[in-house]
């Protein structure tokens with residue numbers, strides 16, 4: 001289980017009017033679950049879509065709806081609310097609310113507190129939600145560009161089915177995507193301006209059209225590395241073998257099946273990246289020729305024989321490029337992790353090998369890593385894979401900086 005990722009963060013969650021207000025209820029629940037405290041602020045229009053009672057129950061705090069709320073001693077809700085906040089998140093942000101932000105208007109509490117916040121200390125994140133024609137309108141596009149230029153982070157919108165029955169851009173991101181985006185926002189941008197290529201998952205080597213050789217790698221560690229690198233501000237390409245995992249936000253994914261396909265995809269991309277992290281469990285061998293048709297079981301004819309040939313070593317090939325990326329290999333061992341990792345460091349000629357116990361971690365949500373390089377060994381103790389991936393990203397960032 002991933003550690004509380006928003007522990008100690010205080011979020012002002014603003015709702016402006018829109019049917020996507022129902023997603024703000026789930027977002028509140030997820031933020032609280034991630035360890036944040038949440039102060040909900042609603043516009044009059046938002047209250048037409050969801051009750052303040054619901055938002056109060058989920059946030060465990062009285063919802064604030066008016067700049068004339070006399071409860072604060074100084075009667076200045078619009079100032080007090082953001083002074084203690086780590087961020088203001090407006091979800092949903094309606095077309096009208098974006099227009100207000102763009103103009104710096106302050107005729108109700110939510111726009112007023114956005115304007116009154118300390119711009120360098122309390123970031124503003126907005127999740128637009130509206131009909132696709134409203135989103136595409138030049139006025140809205142102008143407003144959202146202005147709001148972004150003024151420093152707000154714009155999350156989404158996504159494309160898809162809309163409550164009005166139309167299909168297009170303007171759906172608010174899902175609550176889980178918004179929560180993850182906020183978690184990512186708070187991560188240190190250690191890889192800003194860098195490009196990172198990650199290989200992940202197993203490969204599948206066909207024997208015939210229905211059978212093949214593969215392994216138990218789930219891809220979870222590699223996907224966590226891709227997510228952590230993207231959170232750290234890198235532009236990330238993920239070359240994934242056959243796994244059923246969702247693509248992390250802001251990561252470009254290339255799906256492959258066999259080791260040779262993974263080799264071709266990685267080699268085509270490698271020179272354009274600053275870092276290559278090879279987490280994939282690439283099959284060492286493949287059948288020389290996959291049978292074109294299913295090999296039939298025939299009584300009395302014994303078992304089929306097929307010969308294997310070695311697959312290309314993707315990591316070694318990238319490490320051998322004259323102007324290639326900084327290479328990080330993984331060593332999934334069943335014993336003697338450090339000795340095997342160190343041997344791999346020399347054999348593959350890479351600057352960093354990350355050792356782990358393969359059988360103990362394949363398919364699991366947690367792991368323990370051993371970082372082995374020319375200078376020595378460092379253990380990253382048992383934790384969930386995302387926490388370890390963030391630590392590994394920090395180690396890589398420190399190494400490529402020097």
Ligand code: C5P
Nearest residue numbers: 278279280282311312313314315329330
């Ligand atoms: O010992 P092994 O060759 O399996 O080393 C594992 C490391 O090498 C991992 O980083 C893995 O992704 C990479 N590798 C590769 N291509 C192969 C075999 C392993 O990139 N054919």
